[in-house]
Amino acid sequence: MNYQQQTNLDARNAAYTALAGLEVKPTGCVEYSSSGRLLLIANSEAQGLFGHLGHAPEITWLKTDTIRVAPIDRVKVIPVAGRQLTVSGYLGSFELVVHNPDGTRLTVQADTVLDLGDPPLLGLSLLPPGYLAARPGNETYSQLAAQLAELVGVFEKPRYFRYDPDICAHGRSGLTGCTRCLDACPAEAISSIGDAVEVNPYLCQGGGICASVCPSGAMRYAYPGPADTLAQVRTLLSEYHTAGGRDALVMFAADQANREVQDNTLLVQVEEVGSVGPEIMLAALAYGASQVVLIDGGEIPAQVRTALAEQIDMVEAILQGMNYPTHTVRLVTEAEPDAVVTSVMPEIPAAAFAALDEKRRVFTLATDHLYDNANAANDIIPLPTGAPYGQVEIKAAQCTLCMACTSVCPVRALDAGTDSPQLIFREANCVQCGICVQACPESALSLRPRLVCDTELRRKAVTLHEEAPFLCITCGTPFTTRSIIDLMLQKLEGHPMFQDDKARQRLMMCDDCRVVDAIQDTKLMDQV
Numbered sequence: 388m389n390y391q392q393q394t395n396l397d398a399r400n401a402a403y404t405a406l407a408g409l410e411v412k413p414t415g416c417v418e419y420s421s422s423g424r425l426l427l428i429a430n431s432e433a434q435g436l437f438g439h440l441g442h443a444p445e446i447t448w449l450k451t452d453t454i455r456v457a458p459i460d461r462v463k464v465i466p467v468a469g470r471q472l473t474v475s476g477y478l479g480s481f482e483l484v485v486h487n488p489d490g491t492r493l494t495v496q497a498d499t500v501l502d503l504g505d506p507p508l509l510g511l512s513l514l515p516p517g518y519l520a521a522r523p524g525n526e527t528y529s530q531l532a533a534q535l536a537e538l539v540g541v542f543e544k545p546r547y548f549r550y551d552p553d554i555c556a557h558g559r560s561g562l563t564g565c566t567r568c569l570d571a572c573p574a575e576a577i578s579s580i581g582d583a584v585e586v587n588p589y590l591c592q593g594g595g596i597c598a599s600v601c602p603s604g605a606m607r608y609a610y611p612g613p614a615d616t617l618a619q620v621r622t623l624l625s626e627y628h629t630a631g632g633r634d635a636l637v638m639f640a641a642d643q644a645n646r647e648v649q650d651n652t653l654l655v656q657v658e659e660v661g662s663v664g665p666e667i668m669l670a671a672l673a674y675g676a677s678q679v680v681l682i683d684g685g686e687i688p689a690q691v692r693t694a695l696a697e698q699i700d701m702v703e704a705i706l707q708g709m710n711y712p713t714h715t716v717r718l719v720t721e722a723e724p725d726a727v728v729t730s731v732m733p734e735i736p737a738a739a740f741a742a743l744d745e746k747r748r749v750f751t752l753a754t755d756h757l758y759d760n761a762n763a764a765n766d767i768i769p770l771p772t773g774a775p776y777g778q779v780e781i782k783a784a785q786c787t788l789c790m791a792c793t794s795v796c797p798v799r800a801l802d803a804g805t806d807s808p809q810l811i812f813r814e815a816n817c818v819q820c821g822i823c824v825q826a827c828p829e830s831a832l833s834l835r836p837r838l839v840c841d842t843e844l845r846r847k848a849v850t851l852h853e854e855a856p857f858l859c860i861t862c863g864t865p866f867t868t869r870s871i872i873d874l875m876l877q878k879l880e881g882h883p884m885f886q887d888d889k890a891r892q893r894l895m896m897c898d899d900c901r902v903v904d905a906i907q908d909t910k911l912m913d914q915v
Contacts, residue, residue, distance in 0.1 A: 478517025595662025602775030
């Protein structure tokens with residue numbers, strides 16, 4: 388071991404000692420209660436299992452084949468071959484419905500479910516707590532029974548998430564925008580409830596990917612919270628560098644036990660690797676990490692792995708656009724974490740910004756620091772499709788300035804002008820949810836993912852389109868735009884009520900003058 392390696396080891400020990408003094412903000416708990424009532428979904432080959440299930444006070448066997456079986460003590464047998472089954476719930480509160488051919492339904496309640504079907508009834512990559520799915524022959528009956536016995540009692544788990552519907556970009560006025568959390572959740576614990584989403588805390592198992600992909604920070608991981616994770620990263624790197632450590636590799640892993648690492652590796656334990664979002668990756672680099680590694684220990688569901696890879700692709704695009712080495716942030720398997728990561732960030736001054744719970748604020752602080760210390764960085768960096776940063780583009784010839792887009796924008800990225808008909812855009816606010824694109828009746832808007840690194844340009848209010856106001860032909864009051872008047876005249880050209888000049892001219896009047904004109908016409912008709 389050379390001098391620097393020993394120095395790195397000493398510096399790492401000093402960093403871990405400092406980390407021990409940090410407090411983690413507590414979160415709430417969710418409670419499950421199970422008496423062990425078992426619902427078994429299996430064919431007749433499962434009869435050998437029942438001798439191992441002495442813990443179960445009640446067993447309901449949904450038998451999926453037509454082979455006759457002898458009565459079994461404590462076991463209620465329900466033949467379901469060829470029938471549709473639907474199941475919902477979680478440990479202590481499962482409900483299965485058998486749909487009979489005659490249209491009737493049979494409902495079964497249970498605390499736990501053992502599904503030996505191939506494939507299982509639930510095809511989720513992350514099954515609800517209390518739902519065991521095993522392929523026939525993959526596990527012995529005694530092992531399955533032992534797992535079920537451990538699910539009897541009262542249990543608590545952390546409430547893994549916090550949700551702020553006020554800044555959620557899921558929907559507005561019946562239009563659906565961002566669905567990133569719903570698409571990424573492997574447990575299907577998140578559902579749409581109109582303009583917001585709802586998380587079932589009993590189905591949520593803390594995968595954390597919902598918080599990683601959330602563009603606005605409306606969904607936050609709570610065990611630990613983002614500020615707590617960032618505080619750990621900042622403290623580790625600060626103490627490590629102060630003690631003379633070099634080339635720090637920050638490694639996020641769900642389990643630190645007996646892990647062999649290099650002398651320059653700083654381990655950060657997280658509940659789930661999926662909770663490490665792009666703002667945390669970039670903040671780690673800004674705080675002085677040379678590399679960032681997320682360890683896939685083989686337990687990450689495929690949906691989470693795919694979503695994490697997309698977040699890393701965005702980080703890679705940012706680093707490339709700033710002329711930093713790419714592949715400094717990687718999701719790697721546990722078997723060879725160091726062999727895959729070879730790129731190292733250049734030494735730059737460590738960022739001093741605080742550890743915050745505000746996702747986009749942390750992202751901006753981190754990218755601003757990296758941009759300010761980069762060599763020949765681009766001011767504007769294209770980002771991959773689906774990235775939550777970018778601009779709204781407009782086909783000005785199609786825009787009528789109807790302002791449908793401004794009325795639905797959930798983050799005030801689009802706004803109307805105050806003194807004249809204008810469409811104003813603030814890129815720093817935009818989360819690329821696409822609600823404005825859906826709301827536009829003229830299909831004039833589109834999204835372009837990108838990162839504007841120049842602070843002034845990013846915060847600047849840009850006029851996407853403007854027109855001179857159209858003046859009422861009677862009183863001269865401005866009330867709309869020429870584009871809207873032309874569009875109305877065009878669409879009503881063949882309408883029987885707008886064939887005379889008087890009716891068409893009324894469209895060019897403000898509301899007050901239009902009412903006056905209609906009343907005058909009525910009085911003239913009465914006189915006639």
